[in-house]
Amino acid sequence: MSEIIDINEIKQYIPHRYPFLLVDRIVEIELGKRALGLKNVTINEPFFPGHFPHNPVMPGVLIIEALAQAAAVLAFKTDGTIPDKDAMVYFASVDNVRFKRPVVPGDQLMLEVEIVRTIRNIWKFKGVARVAGEVATEAEFMCAIKR
Numbered sequence: 001m002s003e004i005i006d007i008n009e010i011k012q013y014i015p016h017r018y019p020f021l022l023v024d025r026i027v028e029i030e031l032g033k034r035a036l037g038l039k040n041v042t043i044n045e046p047f048f049p050g051h052f053p054h055n056p057v058m059p060g061v062l063i064i065e066a067l068a069q070a071a072a073v074l075a076f077k078t079d080g081t082i083p084d085k086d087a088m089v090y091f092a093s094v095d096n097v098r099f100k101r102p103v104v105p106g107d108q109l110m111l112e113v114e115i116v117r118t119i120r121n122i123w124k125f126k127g128v129a130r131v132a133g134e135v136a137t138e139a140e141f142m143c144a145i146k147r
Helices: 007-013 060-079
Strands: 025-030 034-040 088-099 108-119 122-131 134-146
Touching: 007 025, 007 060, 025 060, 034 060, 060 088, 060 108, 060 122, 060 134
Parallel strands: none
Antiparallel strands: 025 034, 034 108, 088 134, 108 122, 122 134
């Protein structure tokens, strides 16, 4: 089943807010399998003045964070739960990270996350961030969900 999840619904599933909410929309979701989110990258991002002033590049760790935020929405939607204010999703590991191209202002970052496996409250995901169909970043990561 595929549905669009807008920013207001995303905010029901993850606690992040500006300037750290890094997913603008979920454009596809298959519960228990995968999700495709998007992040519109603009020159107004708060990190660009310092990273880097004359050549703005989105920090790689924030691309991984954006993938994890899309994964958290997928996990909670798959579970059929809206987390309460005390629920959190924490990184447990990040592996096999590859940065293949810079992400710059004006890019639309497509965030594809796939559930690899779940064991109790530990979720393993594979994530790929693309710009115009070209891989920018890929990673595998595990997250622990505290409810």
